[in-house]
Amino acid sequence: MADKLHFSLVSPARELFAGAVDHVIAPGTEGEFGVLVNHAPFMTTLKNGVVRVLEGDVVRHRFYVRGGFADVTPAGLTILAEEARSLSDVNAQEIDVEIEAARLKLLELDKDDTRRVVFEHQISYLEGLRNALAN
Amino acid sequence: MPSLKDLKNRIGSVKSTQKITKAMQLVAAAKLKRAQDAATAARPYAERLAAVLANLAATTGQGGPKLLSGNGNDQTHLIVVMTAERGLAGGFNAYVAKLARLKIQQLQAEGKTVKLLTIGKKGREVLAREHSGLFVGHVSLSDVKSNNFTDAALSVGQMLTQGFEKGEFDVATLIYSQFKNVLSQVPTAQQLIPAKAPEGAPVIDLGGAQYLYEPSEEAILEALLPRYINTQILSAMLESSAGEQASRMTAMDNATRNAKDLIKALNLKYNRARQAQITKELIEIISGAEAL
Numbered sequence: 312m313a314d315k316l317h318f319s320l321v322s323p324a325r326e327l328f329a330g331a332v333d334h335v336i337a338p339g340t341e342g343e344f345g346v347l348v349n350h351a352p353f354m355t356t357l358k359n360g361v362v363r364v365l366e367g368d369v370v371r372h373r374f375y376v377r378g379g380f381a382d383v384t385p386a387g388l389t390i391l392a393e394e395a396r397s398l399s400d401v402n403a404q405e406i407d408v409e410i411e412a413a414r415l416k417l418l419e420l421d422k423d424d425t426r427r428v429v430f431e432h433q434i435s436y437l438e439g440l441r442n443a444l445a446n
Numbered sequence: 447m448p449s450l451k452d453l454k455n456r457i458g459s460v461k462s463t464q465k466i467t468k469a470m471q472l473v474a475a476a477k478l479k480r481a482q483d484a485a486t487a488a489r490p491y492a493e494r495l496a497a498v499l500a501n502l503a504a505t506t507g508q509g510g511p512k513l514l515s516g517n518g519n520d521q522t523h524l525i526v527v528m529t530a531e532r533g534l535a536g537g538f539n540a541y542v543a544k545l546a547r548l549k550i551q552q553l554q555a556e557g558k559t560v561k562l563l564t565i566g567k568k569g570r571e572v573l574a575r576e577h578s579g580l581f582v583g584h585v586s587l588s589d590v591k592s593n594n595f596t597d598a599a600l601s602v603g604q605m606l607t608q609g610f611e612k613g614e615f616d617v618a619t620l621i622y623s624q625f626k627n628v629l630s631q632v633p634t635a636q637q638l639i640p641a642k643a644p645e646g647a648p649v650i651d652l653g654g655a656q657y658l659y660e661p662s663e664e665a666i667l668e669a670l671l672p673r674y675i676n677t678q679i680l681s682a683m684l685e686s687s688a689g690e691q692a693s694r695m696t697a698m699d700n701a702t703r704n705a706k707d708l709i710k711a712l713n714l715k716y717n718r719a720r721q722a723q724i725t726k727e728l729i730e731i732i733s734g735a736e737a738l
Contacts, residue, residue, distance in 0.1 A: 321494060324596060352656065354659050
């Protein structure tokens with residue numbers, strides 16, 4: 312297939328991936344979906360999970376994303392993740408340290424502090440990321 | 447007339463001040479580079495999110511979620527003032543505080559209730575003199591490391607969306623310093639809630655096809671709005687931090703130059719005084735010799 316799908320993955324901090332690929336599989340809230348080139352315009356929210364980028368049948372990149380949106384337009388697929396990390400960039404020990412740090416911060420906060428939600432989300436994201444690493 | 451020793455001490459002290467300001471300027475320049483990189487890296491996300499929101503808002507029109515259309519009131523205003531944690535950055539904090547004060551006066555003159563949320567210590571210190579009664583909260587940026595404002599922005603966003611749902615305010619406006627370039631940072635007021643769909647965002651050409659939404663347009667809009675607000679706060683924080691460093695760099699550059707001028711002037715004075723003393727001693731010796 313000559314045509315390729317333009318895929319970009321951006322998080323608030325930076326753009327993690329931009330380029331032409333064959334196939335992207337992303338975790339939508341209503342189920343995992345795959346996007347090939349010339350997909351119909353489509354927009355969905357995402358849940359925490361792994362985004363896989365495929366070249367042919369080979370998985371080239373795996374990113375663990377936290378929530379966000381996928382937006383498919385004729386121009387390509389854009390994933391706006393709240394947070395995303397490439398699974399090849401992280402290791403389980405670092406994640407353990409981060410989970411521990413986030414838990415400690417959560418303990419410091421009052422019960423009705425509005426910031427609790429932020430850290431709770433952060434912890435569940437990190438735990439999911441570690442599970443994804445283990446697999 | 448200061449003695450030679452006084453002048454010497456003075457020169458020494460100005461010289462060490464100059465060393466400090468020079469070092470601060472270099473540190474600020476290095477930090478500015480990093481802050482600018484972080485702000486640039488965050489731009490694609492903000493731009494795309496704005497485009498998606500503009501697209502969605504255009505299709506839903508009126509009667510969307512409250513975060514977009516407002517709750518129908520315009521009585522209680524929350525003003526979020528974003529400044530730096532540290533001073534010695536020229537007029538950076540003062541300009542933001544000045545705009546905030548103007549805004550408060552303007553709203554109060556219209557008979558509105560004003561509440562203040564401060565981000566960054568300096569703005570709070572300045573506004574505490576006149577408006578401490580309006581404070582409803584404060585977010586410190588002191589534990590933010592290496593331009594990672596994500597958590598701080600999420601916390602602020604959470605406070606805002608929850609406060610809005612509880613009806614603590616009707617309109618939220620953010621006052622921060624917009625980073626134009628290294629020499630110019632413009633204090634800006636930006637309405638956060640109800641969210642304003644960005645104007646002039648590029649309309650995505652679907653080639654006649656219809657968007658499919660999963661789960662539904664409304665659900666996506668509802669999930670998107672808090673994130674859009676968070677993103678606006680995050681970009682403001684990044685710009686503000688870049689602006690702070692730029693402003694500090696310029697201020698410290700000026701201070702270093704002033705110190706240089708001052709040292710020059712003091713050196714001249716010191717040399718004159720020394721010369722005058724030598725002349726005086728010579729006159730004393732000569733007149734002593736003549737008297738013999």
